[in-house]
Every structure is written in structure tokens, then in C-alpha cells.
Amino acid sequence: MxxxxxxxxxxxxxxxxxxxxxxxxxxxxxxxxxxxxxxxxxxxxxxxxxxxxxxxxxxxxxxxxxxxxxxxxxxxxxxxxxxxxxxxxxxxxxxxxxPGSDDIDRALESWTVAEALADLSPSHRAVIVETYYHGRSVADTAKVLGIPPGTVKSRTYYALRALKLALEERGLAP
CATH class of the missing domain: 1.10.150 (DNA polymerase; domain 1)
Known part of the structure; x- marks a missing residue:
């Protein structure tokens, strides 16, 4: 059975x-x-x-x-x-x-975003963290990561696409 x-x-x-x-x-x-x-x-x-x-x-x-x-x-x-x-x-x-339900929803969404970020490759995660979470410019991110500015731009583009997909899989992105 x-x-x-x-x-x-x-x-x-x-x-x-x-x-x-x-x-x-x-x-x-x-x-x-x-x-x-x-x-x-x-x-x-x-x-x-x-x-x-x-x-x-x-x-x-x-x-x-x-x-x-x-x-x-x-x-x-x-x-x-x-x-x-x-x-x-x-x-x-x-x-x-x-906290109110809005605070709980925000916290759960934050955890979900953190899980999605953890699923990214280390190079994609690093570029997202530097540009979006630390608010660095492309030039500053390039210096911090030790890569050319063009690489920062392309990695950011592909990292955002991968993050969007990971969030969609978790039901957070449209």
C-alpha cells in the first residue's frame, strides 16, 4: 500500500x-x-x-x-x-x-531573499552584496573585488537575473 x-x-x-x-x-x-x-x-x-x-x-x-x-x-x-x-x-x-503581521512578512521575505542569495554563485553573490547592500559604485566594487569594471557590470546583470529566478522559485518575484 x-x-x-x-x-x-x-x-x-x-x-x-x-x-x-x-x-x-x-x-x-x-x-x-x-x-x-x-x-x-x-x-x-x-x-x-x-x-x-x-x-x-x-x-x-x-x-x-x-x-x-x-x-x-x-x-x-x-x-x-x-x-x-x-x-x-x-x-x-x-x-x-x-511584531505586526507586516513586520513578520518583511522578516520572512528577508529570510527568503537571503536564502536566494545563498543559492547564487560566490562571484554573483559578491557583486550583488557590494553594489546593492553596501551601495558601492561599479568602480568601487571593481576595486574591492579586484576585477575590471566591465566584469562588475556583466556579473551584476547576470547575478540579478539569477536572483530573480531564485526569488520566483520561492514565490517572491512576479
Whole structure:
């Protein structure tokens, strides 16, 4: 007997995203391992129930947003049921310090861009870092990298094309 497509999807999601999701959930729950595991399990269950959500956008940011929403919802439910506010060591400070969803989206996009940059060849990555992140001119980049200015221009052109492709593969570029 083989595994169903649904089971393969869940296994693939867990294999690719389970570790980072658990780490994030642990931070949000103040280190409560059981609650963090429950949140990750519920997140993957929601991904399985709503495969259309995975097809329309990058998967990892959506998963991280679901984790955050589940932790916040659980906290609000505890307070609404008359539960006491959580002490600082149970995650209240973590929840209070949570950035808004826009900040989380920006952070996830930054991680995705960093992963895409890591996939570039060292020469392409170096030229992108020098020109875009350090803001150097072509001439300054040529001096720093010890290559001719024409090489900086051509590497930048091809590096940007490779970066765009890497970002498209991750669902971040149009």
C-alpha cells in the first residue's frame, strides 16, 4: 500500500518547514514545547485542509502567519475564559513584543531573499552584496573585488537575473 497524495503533502510540508515552524512556535509560546508542537500540528492540518491557500502564495510566510495567529488566538481565548494573564515566563512578554503581521512578512521575505542569495554563485553573490547592500559604485566594487569594471557590470546583470529566478522559485518575484 502506498501513501496518499494528502499524506505525501503533509510529510513534505513537515520535512521542509517543520523545524523552523517549531522554533518560531517555541519562541511565541515562551518555550512551551507541547503547546508549540500542537500549534505546528494545527498549522500543517490547516495547510492540508486549504491547499488552495498554498497555491496562491509563498508557502513559508503563510505557515508562519498561521502559527502566529494560532498562538495569539489561544492567548486571547485563555483571557476571554477568565484565565489570568500569563506571567512573563509563560510567554506574555513574547506575545506583547510580537511584531505586526507586516513586520513578520518583511522578516520572512528577508529570510527568503537571503536564502536566494545563498543559492547564487560566490562571484554573483559578491557583486550583488557590494553594489546593492553596501551601495558601492561599479568602480568601487571593481576595486574591492579586484576585477575590471566591465566584469562588475556583466556579473551584476547576470547575478540579478539569477536572483530573480531564485526569488520566483520561492514565490517572491512576479
Amino acid at each position: 502506498g501513501t496518499s497524495p494528502d499524506e505525501r503533502l503533509l510529510r513534505a510540508l513537515y520535512a521542509e518547514h517543520g523545524g523552523p515552524l517549531l522554533g518560531y512556535a517555541l519562541r511565541l509560546t515562551g518555550g512551551d514545547h507541547q503547546q508549540a508542537e500542537d500549534v505546528v500540528q494545527e498549522t500543517l492540518l490547516r495547510a492540508w485542509r486549504h491547499p488552495e491557500a498554498l497555491a496562491k502564495r509563498p508557502v513559508r510566510p503563510w505557515l508562519f502567519t498561521v502559527v502566529r495567529n494560532l498562538v495569539v488566538d489561544a492567548h486571547r481565548a485563555r483571557v476571554a475564559r477568565g484565565g489570568r494573564h500569563l506571567p512573563i515566563d509563560d510567554g506574555q512578554a513574547t506575545l506583547a513584543a510580537l
